[in-house]
Structures are given as C-alpha cells and as structure tokens.
Amino acid sequence: MAKEFALKDQDHESSLIARRVHISAFIIFLLIIMIISRIFYLTVLQHDHYSTLSQSNRVKITPIPPIRGLIYSRDGVILAENKPTFSLGVVPEQIDDLDETIEQLQEIVSIEESDIERFKKAVKKKRRFENIPLRLNLNKEEVALFAVNRHRFPGVDVVAGLNRYYPLGEKLVHTIGYVARIDDDVKRLDESNYSGTTHIGKLGIEKSYESLLHGDVGHQQVEVNAQGRVIRVLDRTAPKPGENIHLTIDLSLQQIAIDALENRRGAIVAMDPRNGDVLTFVSSPGYDPNKFVNGIDSKSYNLLLASKDKPLINRVIQGKYPPGSTVKPFMGLIGLENGVRVNSDESWCPGWFSLKGHEHRYRDWKKQGHGHTDLHKAIMQSCDVYFYTLAYELGIDRIYEGMSRFGFGQITGIDIGGEKKALMPSREWKRKAIGQAWYPGETLILGIGQGYALATPLQLAKATATLANKGHIIRPRLVSSTSNSITNEVNALPNQSESKITLSNSVYWDDVITSMKDVVHGIGGTAWRSGLNAEYNFAGKTGTAQVIGIAQDKEYKKEEIAEEFQDHALFIAFAPVEAPRIAIAIIVENGGGGSKTAAPIARKMFDHFMNNRDLISKG
Amino acid sequence: MEEQSLGQRLHIDFPLFFGILVLCIVGLVVIYSAGGQDMNLVYRQAVKLLIALVGMVIVAQLPPAEIARWSFGLYLFGIVLLILVIFYGDVGKGAQRWLDLKIFRFQPSELMKLSVPMMVAFYLADKSLPPRFTRVLAACVLITIPVLLIAKQPDLGTALLVATAGFSVLFIAGISWRLLTIMGGLGAACAPILWYLMHDYQKRRVLTFLNPENDPLGAGYHTIQSKIAIGSGGFYGKGWLNGTQSHLEFLPERSTDFIFAVFCEEFGMLGVLFLLCIYLFIISRGLYIAINAQDTFGQLLASGLTLTFFVYIFVNMGMVTGQLPVVGVPLPLVSHGGTSMVTLMIGFGIIMAIHTHRRFLSF
Numbered sequence: 001m002a003k004e005f006a007l008k009d010q011d012h013e014s015s016l017i018a019r020r021v022h023i024s025a026f027i028i029f030l031l032i033i034m035i036i037s038r039i040f041y042l043t044v045l046q047h048d049h050y051s052t053l054s055q056s057n058r059v060k061i062t063p064i065p066p067i068r069g070l071i072y073s074r075d076g077v078i079l080a081e082n083k084p085t086f087s088l089g090v091v092p093e094q095i096d097d098l099d100e101t102i103e104q105l106q107e108i109v110s111i112e113e114s115d116i117e118r119f120k121k122a123v124k125k126k127r128r129f130e131n132i133p134l135r136l137n138l139n140k141e142e143v144a145l146f147a148v149n150r151h152r153f154p155g156v157d158v159v160a161g162l163n164r165y166y167p168l169g170e171k172l173v174h175t176i177g178y179v180a181r182i183d184d185d186v187k188r189l190d191e192s193n194y195s196g197t198t199h200i201g202k203l204g205i206e207k208s209y210e211s212l213l214h215g216d217v218g219h220q221q222v223e224v225n226a227q228g229r230v231i232r233v234l235d236r237t238a239p240k241p242g243e244n245i246h247l248t249i250d251l252s253l254q255q256i257a258i259d260a261l262e263n264r265r266g267a268i269v270a271m272d273p274r275n276g277d278v279l280t281f282v283s284s285p286g287y288d289p290n291k292f293v294n295g296i297d298s299k300s301y302n303l304l305l306a307s308k309d310k311p312l313i314n315r316v317i318q319g320k321y322p323p324g325s326t327v328k329p330f331m332g333l334i335g336l337e338n339g340v341r342v343n344s345d346e347s348w349c350p351g352w353f354s355l356k357g358h359e360h361r362y363r364d365w366k367k368q369g370h371g372h373t374d375l376h377k378a379i380m381q382s383c384d385v386y387f388y389t390l391a392y393e394l395g396i397d398r399i400y401e402g403m404s405r406f407g408f409g410q411i412t413g414i415d416i417g418g419e420k421k422a423l424m425p426s427r428e429w430k431r432k433a434i435g436q437a438w439y440p441g442e443t444l445i446l447g448i449g450q451g452y453a454l455a456t457p458l459q460l461a462k463a464t465a466t467l468a469n470k471g472h473i474i475r476p477r478l479v480s481s482t483s484n485s486i487t488n489e490v491n492a493l494p495n496q497s498e499s500k501i502t503l504s505n506s507v508y509w510d511d512v513i514t515s516m517k518d519v520v521h522g523i524g525g526t527a528w529r530s531g532l533n534a535e536y537n538f539a540g541k542t543g544t545a546q547v548i549g550i551a552q553d554k555e556y557k558k559e560e561i562a563e564e565f566q567d568h569a570l571f572i573a574f575a576p577v578e579a580p581r582i583a584i585a586i587i588v589e590n591g592g593g594g595s596k597t598a599a600p601i602a603r604k605m606f607d608h609f610m611n612n613r614d615l616i617s618k619g
Numbered sequence: 620m621e622e623q624s625l626g627q628r629l630h631i632d633f634p635l636f637f638g639i640l641v642l643c644i645v646g647l648v649v650i651y652s653a654g655g656q657d658m659n660l661v662y663r664q665a666v667k668l669l670i671a672l673v674g675m676v677i678v679a680q681l682p683p684a685e686i687a688r689w690s691f692g693l694y695l696f697g698i699v700l701l702i703l704v705i706f707y708g709d710v711g712k713g714a715q716r717w718l719d720l721k722i723f724r725f726q727p728s729e730l731m732k733l734s735v736p737m738m739v740a741f742y743l744a745d746k747s748l749p750p751r752f753t754r755v756l757a758a759c760v761l762i763t764i765p766v767l768l769i770a771k772q773p774d775l776g777t778a779l780l781v782a783t784a785g786f787s788v789l790f791i792a793g794i795s796w797r798l799l800t801i802m803g804g805l806g807a808a809c810a811p812i813l814w815y816l817m818h819d820y821q822k823r824r825v826l827t828f829l830n831p832e833n834d835p836l837g838a839g840y841h842t843i844q845s846k847i848a849i850g851s852g853g854f855y856g857k858g859w860l861n862g863t864q865s866h867l868e869f870l871p872e873r874s875t876d877f878i879f880a881v882f883c884e885e886f887g888m889l890g891v892l893f894l895l896c897i898y899l900f901i902i903s904r905g906l907y908i909a910i911n912a913q914d915t916f917g918q919l920l921a922s923g924l925t926l927t928f929f930v931y932i933f934v935n936m937g938m939v940t941g942q943l944p945v946v947g948v949p950l951p952l953v954s955h956g957g958t959s960m961v962t963l964m965i966g967f968g969i970i971m972a973i974h975t976h977r978r979f980l981s982f
Contacts, residue, residue, distance in 0.1 A: 010915075013748045016793040017918045018910045024791070024922065025906055028929050032895060035933070038940045042850040043888040050850025057847065057869050096659055154657075 059234060060222050065196030066215030067162065069242030069485060071176055071205060073251040074279070080176055080206070082162035086138040088146065089131040092123050094155025101153065102134070108149055109142045111135050114297060131159060133198075136294045164199060164293050168251075170286030171258060174314040175249060175478060177204020177416070178289035193217050199293065204314075205245065205478060208416045212482055215242035243482040243491075248277035256608050257282045260601040265589035267315035267457040269476075270605060273465035273574065273583045275495040276474040278414070280584075280605065283315040308564075317412075317419040320454040321587050324543035325382045325594070326572045327403070327449035329467060329512045332375050334402030335390045336508040343511045346372045349385035355392070355440060362388050362444050365544070379515035380525045382542060384448050391447025396438050399446060400426040405501050406463040408455055413475045413496070422459060425452035450546060460585035464572040467516075468539075468580035470509040471501035513539055517577050520599070527571070530599035536610050537577040540602060542594035543570030566590040571598035575606045582609050630679040630975040632908065638901040639675075639952060639967060643668050645894065646878075646953035652860050653874040653881040653955075660874065660955065667957040671964035678968030682976045686969060687916045690741035693734040694761070700727035701768040728769045728777045729962045733969070735765055736784040736927065740792075740919035748915065749793035758789055759802075773818055776934075776946035783930045788923035791909075842941045844869045845880035849940060856887030874955040876947055879939040894953075902929050908974040917973040924966045931963075 042050065071080035088109065095101050102119075105111060115135050122132045134156075138146070143158055150156075164179045166172070179199040194200070196217055201207040218239030223232050257268040257280045270280035287304055296304075304312055313319060335341040351369030352361040364370065364384040370377065378386035391399060404410060409424030423429075425446065427438045445451040458476060466473050475496040483490045503509065516539035520531030526542045545568040569591030574583040584602050591597035626633050647661055647668075654660035704727055739758050743750050750758065762785030770778040790799070814822065848864035857863070862884035865873045873881050883891055905925030912918040931951040937943035939950075949959050 009747060013793075013915055014910075014918070016748055017791055017915070017922070020791045020793055021906050021910050021922050024787070024926055025903075028902060028926075031929075031933050032899065034942075035936050035940070036892070036895065038942060039849065039883065039888055039891050042846060042940060043853050043883065043891075046850045047853045050847050051853070053847045054851035054864055057844075057864060094655060094657075096657070096663070 062220050062222065063192075063196035064218035064220055064236075064239045065198075066217060066239035067241040067485070068164065068179070068199075069213040069215065069244045069482075071213075071245045071247060073247050073249050073254075074277075074480070075251050077168075077251045079166065079168055079172055079247065079249075079251075081165050081167065083165040085136070085161055085163040086143050086158050087133045087161060088135040088138060089157050089159035090119070090134045091131050091155045091157075098123070101156065105134070105153065105156065108145050109135055109138060114295075118295065131157070133159065137163070161198075166289045169288045169290060170311075171254065172249070172281075173204070173286045173289040174283040174316060175204055175247070175281045175416070176289070177206040178202060178292045179206050180292050181295055202292070203418075204416050205247070209245055209479065213242040213245060216240035241485045244485050245479055246481045246483065246490075247478055248272075248279060248480045249281060249478065250279045250609075252612070253280050253605060253609060254282065256605055257601065258284070260604050261588065264591060265309055265315075266587050266591065267319055268584070268586050268601065268605075269316055269457050269461040270582055270584045270609075271461050271465055271476050273468040273472075273474065273580050276465075276477045277480060277495075278476050278478050279582065279609075281316055281478065283313070283319070285309050285311045287311040314418060315587070316457050317414065317416070319456055319587070320420060320422045321457070321568055321570070321589075322451075322545040323408075323449040323453055323455040323460060324545035324568070324570050325384075325448055326460060326541050326543035326570050326585075327408075327447075327453070328379055328382065328387055329516055329541050330403060330406050330408075330463060331387055331390060331394075331399070331447055332379055332512050332515070333467075333503070333508055334399060335394060336375070336505075336511065337402070337503050338394060338398055340393045341375060341390060343375050343508075346374045347378070347383075347386045347389050349373050349383050351385070353385045353388040353444070355444070358441075360441065362441075375511065376515045376518065379512065379541065380518045380522050382519075382526050387447040388444045391443050392440065394443075394447075396425075396427055396443045396446070399443065400424060403453075406466055407459055407473070408453070408463065410459070412456075412458050412462045413498075414458060415477050415479055419458070420456055422454040422456050423452060424455075449543065457585045457587050460570075460572050460587075461583055464574055464585055465580075465583040466501065467509075467513070468574035468583050470506065470513075471503065473498040473500065513577060516541055516573075520573070527595045527599035530595070530603040534603070534606070536575060536606070538573055538575035538602075538606055539577050540571060540573030540599060542599055543572070544568070544592070544594050545570060547590065563590055567592055569594045569597035571595075571602050573599070573602045573606070575610065582606065627975050629676075630971060631676060632679075632904070632971045632974050635901060635904045635908075635967060635971060638897055638904065639672075639964075641897050642901070642952040645882075645897070646955075648859070649878055649882050649885075649953060650874050650955050652862065652885060653865050653878055656860065664955050667960060671957070671961045674961055675964040675968035675971070678965050679971035679975060681972050683912075683914070683917045683920075683969075683973050686737065686920075686972065687741050687744070690734070690737040693730070694738040697727055697730045697734045698765060698768070700730065701765060703727075704772065705768070726958050728765075728772065728774055728781065729958050731765045731769065731781045732777070732784055732927070732962050733924075733966055735762060735781050736788045736920055736923035737969075739785050739788040740916050740923060743788065743792045744914070744916040744919055749795060750789075752798070755789065755794055755798060758785070762786065762789075774947070775817075776948045779934070779946065780927060780930065780948065784923055784927040787926035787930075788919050791919055791922045791926075841871050841877065841945050844871065845877050845939050846941050848880040849883040852884040852887045854888045856883070856885050856890055859885050861885060876935070876945075876949055876954060877939055878954045879936055879950045882953070883939075898929075898932055905970055908970055911977075912973050913977045921970050921973045924970055928963065928966070 068082060070078060073079055088105070092098060102111060102116060111134065119132060119134045138158065146158055166176065166178065180202045181198060182194065182200045193216060197214065201210040201213065206213065216239060219237045220233060221235040223234055253270060257270070261268060261282060261284050264284065266284050268280055268282040269278065271278045291300060336343065349364060349370040351364045351367050354361050365382065370381055370383040370385070373383045373386045377383065403424050409421055411419050411421055430436055430438050442451050446453055462476055475498055477495060479493060481490050481492040517537055519525040519542065520527045520538060520540050522528065525531065527540055531538070547565050547567060567590070569588040571586045571594045572584065574580040584605060586598040586601050588597045647664060650664055651658070651661045738761055742758060742761065743754065746754065762782060766778045766782045769781060844864060848862065848870055851857070851864065852862070862881055864870045864884050865881040870877055870880055882894065902925055905928065906922060909918050909922035909925060912921050928951060931948060934943060934946065934948045935950045938945050938948065949956055951963050952960065
C-alpha cells in the first residue's frame with residue numbers, strides 16, 4: 001500500500017480533506033444550533049401550550065360495554081342469558097416476548113393452538129395497550145392457579161366478563177340464533193357504540209334484534225398518574241343496557257311439538273291467526289348454539305356441515321318442500337272465486353285422469369277412484385282427479401295469481417332473517433328459469449301441489465292462518481314486546497296486519513273450511529283418526545309430497561324405497577273452527593303419509609293448547 | 620518507533636470509548652423509564668450493548684490496510700445479500716428486510732451502512748484527490764445500487780443513511796462545489812420520481828409531516844404526541860420516571876425511535892444540552908481522528924462514518940421534534956434495539972483501528 005500512496009501528493013490531499021472536515025464540522029455546528037433552537041422553542045416558548053395538552057392527555061376515556069338484553073319465552077322462561085365468565089387477558093405492550101409468555105402460561109392453564117391463532121390475529125388488529133383475551137372460559141381451578149402465579153406475568157390478567165348462554169340449547173337455536181365474536185361485522189357497525197363489545201348477534205332473533213338487545217355503550221373519564229393508575233374518576237356515563245325481548249314462543253307448546261316429532265327431520269310452526277304470534281317454531285334437528293358463542297372449533301363445525309340431517313338449515317323458513325295436497329283447500333277457493341266451479345259441481349274420478357289426445361295417465365292416490373266427487377268430498381278425501389280437472393280448467397295464470405295472494409312463493413316477512421321465497425311457478429318464471437313454454441300437464445300436477453311448486457313450512461302456516469281468518473292476512477312475528485331491563489317498562493310491538501283477500505261471496509270461505517273440518521271430523525276424512533273424541537272442532541288438510549317420481553306402471557311401495565326418498569308427511573290445520581286461535585303447519589321429512597304421521601302431532605298440540613287456553617291468553 | 624501507550628496496545632481510543640459508554644448508560648436509564656420500568660428490557664439491552672462493545676474492540680484490532688483490502692469483497696457480498704433478500708427475505712412489519720440465517724436473523728442493509736463508505740473510500744483513495752469527474756460518477760453508481768435495493772424493500776430510513784454515508788465520503792474527498800451543486804439540483808429534480816416510487820404509507824408520512832394536525836389519530840399521531848412530550852417537559856424536565864406522555868402510552872415507539880421524546884419530557888432542555896454535548900464530543904473525536912489518520916483511506920472512512928453518525932442524530936431528533944418526516948431512524952446508542960447498535964459500534968471499531976494502528980516514523 002505504501003508504494004501506491006507514494007505516487008500521490010499526500011500533503012496536498014491531507015490538507016484538502018482537513019478543509020472538508022472543517023467545513024463539515026461547521027455544518028454540524030449549524031445543524032446542532034438548529035436542533036437546540038427547536039428544542040428551546042418547544043420546551044421554553046411553547047411550554048405552556050404543550051403542558052396543557054399533556055394535562056388533557058392524562059384523562060383517559062374508556063368504554064363501558066352495555067349488558068345485553070335477555071330473551072324470554074311467552075311463558076316467562078329465560079331463553080338467552082348472560083353468565084359470568086373469566087378469561088385470560090393480555091396487554092401485548094407490557095410483554096416483551098409474547099411467545100415465551102404464552103409458553104409459560106401453558107404450564108398453568110391449557111391454551112390451544114386455535115386460541116393462540118385467534119389471539120395473534122387480534123393482536124395485529126388492536127392497539128398495543130389494549131387488553132386482548134388469550135384464553136376464554138377459565139374454570140375456577142384455572143383462575144385460582146393463575147392467581148397464585150400472577151406475579152410471574154406482568155401484563156397478563158384474569159378478566160371477568162359476561163358470556164351469552166342459551167339454557168335450552170338446540171331446542172330454540174333456529175329461532176333465537178346466537179351471538180358470536182365480532183369479526184368482519186365491524187363494517188356494518190357503529191364502531192364507537194361497539195368499542196367495548198366483544199360479541200354480536202349472528203343469527204335469528206339475536207341478529208335481527210341486535211340494535212335493541214345491544215344497548216348503548218357507556219364511558220368513563222378517568223384521570224391517571226404517570227404510571228397509568230387511575231387517580232380519580234372524572235365523569236361516568238353509564239351504559240344503557242339492552243332491551244329484554246319477549247318472544248311469542250310458547251315453550252310448553254314448543255316442547256310438545258319437539259316431543260311429538262320424535263327426533264325426525266322436519267318442521268312445525270304454530271301461529272295465532274289473530275295477531276301473527278308464532279307460538280311454536282321447530283326445525284329439527286337443531287344444534288347447540290353455545291358452541292358458537294366463543295367460536296366453534298372447525299372439527300365440530302365440519303361435522304355439523306357434513307351431517308346428512310343438515311342441522312344448520314332452518315327448515316321453518318329455509319326448507320323448501322313440495323306442498324302436496326295441502327294446497328287443495330286454496331285451489332278449491334281459487335276455483336270457486338273464479339267461477340270455474342260451484343261447491344256442488346261434481347267430477348267423475350275413475351282413479352286416473354288423462355288430457356285429451358294424450359296417453360299419459362295422471363293417477364289418483366286411490367287406485368280405484370273416488371267416483372262422483374264434489375269439492376267437499378274432494379277436500380275431505382283428497383281426491384286428486386278433481387283437482388287435476390279444476391287446475392286444468394283454471395289454467396296456470398289464474399292459479400299463480402290466486403296462490404300468490406295466499407303468500408305462496410313470497411317472503412312471509414317474519415322478524416328474523418334468512419327466509420327463502422320457495423317457489424310458485426308461473427309461465428314467466430318457467431321461460432326465464434328454464435327457457436321453455438308452460439305445458440298443460442304441469443298445470444295438472446300443480447293442482448295437487450306437486451311439480452315445480454315449493455313452499456316453506458312458515459308459508460304454509462301463514463296461508464293456513466289467512467284461511468282461518470277468512471282472508472285477513474297477518475304477518476308472523478316472533479317478538480311480542482320488549483321491556484326495559486331497569487324500569488321493567490314494557491313496550492308492546494304492534495302486530496302487522498298486511499291486507500285482506502276479499503272474495504266475491506264470503507260463503508266460499510265457509511264451504512272450504514267446512515270441508516277441512518270434515519277432513520278430521522267427517523266420516524271418511526283422510527285424518528279422521530286424529531279428530532276422534534276431540535272436545536273442540538278443528539279443521540285440517542293432509543298432504544303427502546312425493547320426493548321421487550314413480551314410473552307410470554309402478555306402484556309406490558314404502559318398503560322398497562330408502563328412507564331418504566320416502567314421501568314427506570304434511571298437515572295444515574287450525575282450531576277451533578268457530579273462532580280460530582291457532583294455525584299449524586307440520587312437515588315430517590320422509591315421514592310417509594300426512595294423515596298417519598303429521599296429523600297426530602297437530603292433535604297433540606291442539607289438545608294442549610285448548611286445555612291451557614287461560615294460560616295462553618294471559619301470556 | 621515511539622513508545623506505545625496502553626490505548627495503542629489495546630487498540631482502543633479511550634476518549635471515544637468513554638463517550639460511547641456514557642451514551643450507552645444514558646440509553647439504559649431512559650429505556651428503563653420508557654419501557655415502563657421493566658428491568659428485563661434493560662438487561663436485554665445491556666447484553667446487546669456488551670456484544671456490540673466486544674464487536675467494536677475486535678474490529679479495532681484489525682489494521683486499516685486489512686480493512687481496506689476487504690472493502691470490495693464486503694461490498695459485493697452485501698449486494699448479493701440484498702438481492703437474496705428480495706427473493707428469500709422474511710417479511711417483517713410490511714417490509715422485506717431480513718435474511719433468516721437459522722441461527723439469527725440478519726439485515727443486509729445494516730452491513731451496507733459500513734461497506735458503502737468503505738467501498739467509496741477505498742475506490743477514491745486509490746487515485747489522487749480531488750477525484751476526476753468520471754470517478755465521481757463511478758462512485759455515485761457504487762452508492763446508488765445498494766441504496767435503490769434497500770429503498771425497494773422498502774426501508775427508506777436505511778436507504779437514506781447508506782446514501783449519506785457514501786456521499787459524505789465523496790464530500791470529504793473534495794468533490795468540487797460545482798459538481799456538488801449540480802448533484803443537489805439533480806437530486807431535487809429526482810424527488811418527483813421518488814414520490815412516484817414511494818409506497819402509500821411513505822407518502823402519507825411525508826404529507827403528515829407537512830401537516831400533522833390533518834390526521835391527529837392516524838399518521839400524525841406520532842409527531843403530535845412527541846411534540847407534546849417534548850414541550851411539556853420544559854427546561855428542567857418532569858423528572859426521571861415521571862413523563863406522563865410516555866408512561867400513559869400516548870407516545871408510540873417510545874423505547875426505540877421516539878426515545879428522544881421520552882428523554883426530553885423527563886430531562887428537559889437541560890438534559891438535551893447535556894446529551895448533545897456527549898454527541899458533539901464523540902463527533903469531534905471522530906473528526907479529529909479523521910484528520911490525523913495516516914492514509915487517505917483512513918481519513919475518508921473515519922470522517923464518512925463520523926458524519927453518518929451525526930446524520931443519525933440529526934434525522935432522529937428532527938423527526939421526533941417534528942422537523943423531518945417520520946422515518947425509522949433510531950437515536951444512535953440510546954434507542955433500544957440490537958442491529959443498529961452493532962453496526963454503529965463496529966463503525967467506531969473501524970475508527971479506533973484507524974487511529975490506533977498509526978505508525979510513527981522517527982526522523
């Protein structure tokens with residue numbers, strides 16, 4: 001190296017560099033002066049201003065989350081409550097090595113991989129000085145164990161809280177739904193009102209009445225010292241607890257319906273035709289909502305998803321079933337109103353029906369036929385041929401118009417979300433959905449509720465209530481009133497009357513209702529067994545909906561068909577006939593005949609309801 | 620040959636060593652307060668400090684000629700690592716800066732803070748100074764390549780420091796004022812292009828710097844809260860452990876990039892003057908060593924490293940006091956954190972090596 005330098009003028013270079021170093025030193029000096037003047041400006045000239053700001057920084061505002069409203073049944077049983085729980089909360093900022101701390105904590109309380117995963121997600125989202133739950137639902141033993149070791153974990157604390165609990169579990173999950181941790185719902189929330197809230201309604205009543213149940217957040221203004229400890233509370237705005245909600249569900253009737261269904265797949269809805277109160281809302285099978293409150297593990301969730309019984313589907317509002325013969329009373333009314341038939345007009349039923357010029361035989365369920373059949377007999381004995389001819393003469397357009405007025409293919413407007421429209425087909429629908437013209441044969445099977453027609457159990461119940469009301473349409477509802485959890489002041493919600501179907505002759509209502517009464521009380525009625533020895537009169541209509549088509553020359557043989565392809569059993573009914581107070585729709589999936597499986601359930605429910613009428617009217 | 624002093628034999632420059640030690644102690648004291656009186660944090664910082672000090676002493680043992688010989692290889696190695704980071708780097712805090720070497724994670728851009736000034740000094744010292752125009756241009760290319768690679772990660776703060784390190788060597792080497800003015804003009808002209816290349820968060824920081832009150836809870840929060848901390852400290856400060864701004868968690872990044880605000884709040888203007896005195900002492904010593912270095916390489920490198928050290932201080936204080944945009948530059952030797960500390964200490968090790976390996980010929 002030395003040789004290379006020898007070639008250069010070392011002295012000249014040194015003095016050049018020294019000059020530049022001196023210039024740098026001067027620049028540094030100037031810049032330091034600049035920093036000092038800035039500090040002087042801030043600390044001396046602006047001191048008062050920043051002192052004031054600093055003082056106001058010592059006031060912290062912390063949210064106080066409101067207590068969620070409770071949910072009661074009509075008979076006053078608590079259906080959703082808040083249970084005290086303890087969780088392990090961590091303030092990330094006070095911890096140097098989160099992983100190490102978690103590892104050490106695992107020696108004391110069990111912390112699952114999924115807990116850690118959720119915790120780490122939350123850490124990223126929240127501010128570093130916020131308390132973030134690591135493990136939820138500590139049991140008493142774990143709380144005690146941690147308390148002993150607490151000194152080892154600065155920044156970790158047991159946080160007491162309230163946890164939503166559904167004591168009846170799966171019995172009402174499809175009605176009440178559940179709350180779960182807030183995640184991507186944040187977008188639809190008023191963020192400041194939810195600043196202290198961890199859970200939000202995700203389904204059912206919990207979701208649709210979220211704003212009432214949640215309440216309003218409270219705030220606490222506290223003055224703190226340099227260590228962040230609260231010196232005094234300056235101001236406190238108490239949170240406004242959520243409203244309590246009173247359901248229209250009659251728990252005793254619900255229980256009878258659940259028992260009568262005997263764990264089969266199906267749905268049962270009962271409503272009061274006078275005000276729309278839904279008394280029973282059963283979708284079977286259910287599942288345990290409590291698992292969802294703090295996040296269900298993916299294994300259990302996949303099990304629910306994969307289950308052949310599809311427990312996650314709310315059959316009452318989302319199950320789409322062919323309504324089968326339960327449409328017959330409505331078809332009859334449409335026929336009378338449109339002047340296609342009068343009550344006494346008879347059809348000849350040889351056990352089958354064919355369109356002119358066609359060979360295809362549309363069969364009656366009774367192979368030998370019903371013989372001469374008028375409307376009364378056609379409904380009572382559920383004659384298919386009568387309704388084939390009636391439907392053929394009415395035509396698709398008038399059927400579509402009439403059935404739509406009864407709410408088929410329409411949202412019922414019940415006060416929980418997720419409702420399906422199901423389907424009442426029309427020419428236009430077929431052109432759009434399938435791209436084909438309407439065939440007359442399709443009109444025929446529509447007359448007995450088969451083919452494209454699909455209805456939800458709630459639609460059937462609402463239509464039945466409309467029939468019982470003689471045209472007065474009322475929107476079904478699950479909540480009758482709310483009450484203030486402090487003052488207990490009750491706020492009754494008005495029932496929602498929608499409109500009225502007015503017939504040209506109101507006698508038509510009586511014609512059809514009388515026929516329905518004889519389905520259960522008449523000689524030869526399809527559900528006569530269910531009407532035996534009843535102390536009151538009720539009216540009903542059975543239905544048996546085919547799940548698979550039976551070939552022309554084959555006969556339906558129950559034994560030969562796998563359970564999941566057997567017919568659905570349906571029954572609609574209301575009681576008492578003279579002044580209806582309850583209307584029911586029952587569907588038992590793959591339950592076989594409506595008269596055999598579904599009608600007896602209705603009878604059990606009516607018996608209970610009519611015998612406890614005092615209790616009901618009080619509720 | 621002159622009789623060697625103790626410092627010469629151990630290759631430690633005691634004045635520099637003393638200044639660094641005082642700074643480190645100040646750092647530990649402030650970290651204790653800023654970290655919420657967490658002794659663990661202080662211990663861990665002390666361990667890092669010790670490692671860095673050992674590194675400094677080891678580097679100081681190397682003869683400057685040896686260091687000069689390594690310059691090119693180290694520079695090349697650094698460039699390769701920077702390219703590797705782009706493909707294989709770990710992502711941390713939204714930027715790809717880290718290379719996972721299994722045993723420890725390594726930030727190649729830190730290496731560049733040293734190897735860029737080394738490379739430029741090595742290159743320029745080869746021919747006589749002041750450098751000719753073509754050589755200045757070549758030196759600019761040597762600086763720009765790593766700077767662009769680092770800026771792409773994106774790590775604007777480090778890119779800025781690496782560029783400063785390189786250009787300060789160029790400045791000391793006697794690049795003509797005319798050229799300097801032209802380069803400054805070019806730099807200003809490039810600013811819009813840089814703006815175009817910047818990430819949204821970087822743009823936001825610059826905009827926020829121009830008007831912090833615009834977004835008091837978002838991007839402007841840092842600056843506003845640190846100004847409150849400094850201003851409320853007053854001339855004498857609120858006293859150690861009594862800074863409300865920092866302890867009540869209004870101040871973000873308070874044991875790392877914004878530690879100066881904590882210092883100001885608790886020790887006031889008086890403390891700042893004291894701190895600046897130590898810094899000035901270290902810088903003067905560095906520049907003194909630079910002027911008295913025996914060869915051009917040593918002169919250029921020592922002054923380049925010292926100037927970079929000052930730029931650290933200036934950028935950090937400027938950012939905390941709201942005079943510069945928020946870029947992630949720690950307060951040297953005071954902020955909590957290991958990586959930048961090790962780089963700085965090695966830098967001082969090189970300066971010490973330059974000073975303590977001088978040979979005096981007796982005439």
